[in-house]
Amino acid sequence: MEVEGDLETLGEQLYTRIYPKHKDNAGKLTGMLLELPRHVLSQMLQDEALLCAAVEKACRALQLTQEPSRVTSKDDDDVSVSSDSLGEQLFDMVDVYNTGHSQKITGMLLEQHKDAVLSLLSDPKLLEEQVNVALETLKKQKERTDLLDADDTEKLGERLFSLVEEIDPLHANDITGMLLEMEATVLQELLSNPGMLKVAVQKAQAALDTGQ
Structure with missing residues (x-):
């Protein structure tokens, strides 16, 4: 209360x-x-x-x-302009909610059939529901991406550690940690190219020696 x-x-x-x-x-x-x-x-x-x-x-x-006439009075020959107009009007209405994702949400809503978009423009309550659904979808997508990123990094780390351990078992932890700071694409190359990995490990060993 x-x-x-x-x-x-x-x-x-x-x-x-x-x-x-x-x-x-x-x-x-x-x-x-x-x-x-x-x-x-x-x-x-x-x-x-x-x-x-x-x-x-x-x-x-x-x-x-x-003023629904502004949307519905377009000629069939003017479909592209009508779509742009729909997008602009929908963006203005979505932007009122200050979600921080107005552009993405507008894009998601515009994927619906034109009649459904027109309904959103004339029914604020329906629009609010759709905006909330889109926000929830974006949130879930982000969570999934974060989980995948974390999972991929962990797997990369495990594979990298096992290879580095064969070259330098004493400093495998430190060297793997240093290598994991590289871009994911570079790490993938290291995993598939033993020569490249050996050079990277030697550089990391040199950096460790200098640090000590």
């Missing part, structure tokens, strides 16, 4: 600031901004420029939802 109270207070403060310049749409604009993260809302209330920029974005998005 406390969180709801906080949100209600933020909403009242936002509405009070928005109303003087946007009497007709103050309620809708406030509702759109309240979808943003709590810390962003707090910043807006302390920074007039930030608030004005967010309200401007919300106004553009609201205007687009109220």
Whole structure:
């Protein structure tokens, strides 16, 4: 209940600031901004420029939802311009949510059928749901990539260590650690080229000797 109270207070403060310049749409604009993260809302209330920029974005998005004719009145011969127009309008609306991934999310949403994109432009609630789904997808992709990267590095390290150990068992740990600082593509070459690996190990041995 406390969180709801906080949100209600933020909403009242936002509405009070928005109303003087946007009497007709103050309620809708406030509702759109309240979808943003709590810390962003707090910043807006302390920074007039930030608030004005967010309200401007919300106004553009609201205007687009109220003017579907701008999207649907294009001729069939003008498909490319229509697609560009859709993309621009969708980007403006997605950008209101300040996700930090407006470009990627817009691209993901534009992969849908044109009719589905038009629905998003005319239904802010549906758009919000789609933005959240896209954000979740991006988050999972990043987690998968991070896991794969960590897994690949670990496997590379194990393979490299076993080869380095055959050349210099005494300093295998230190040398492998030094070699793992190289680019992944270089490491792959070392694993497939014994001569190249031997040279790299000798360089690492020399660096170790100098360090001691």
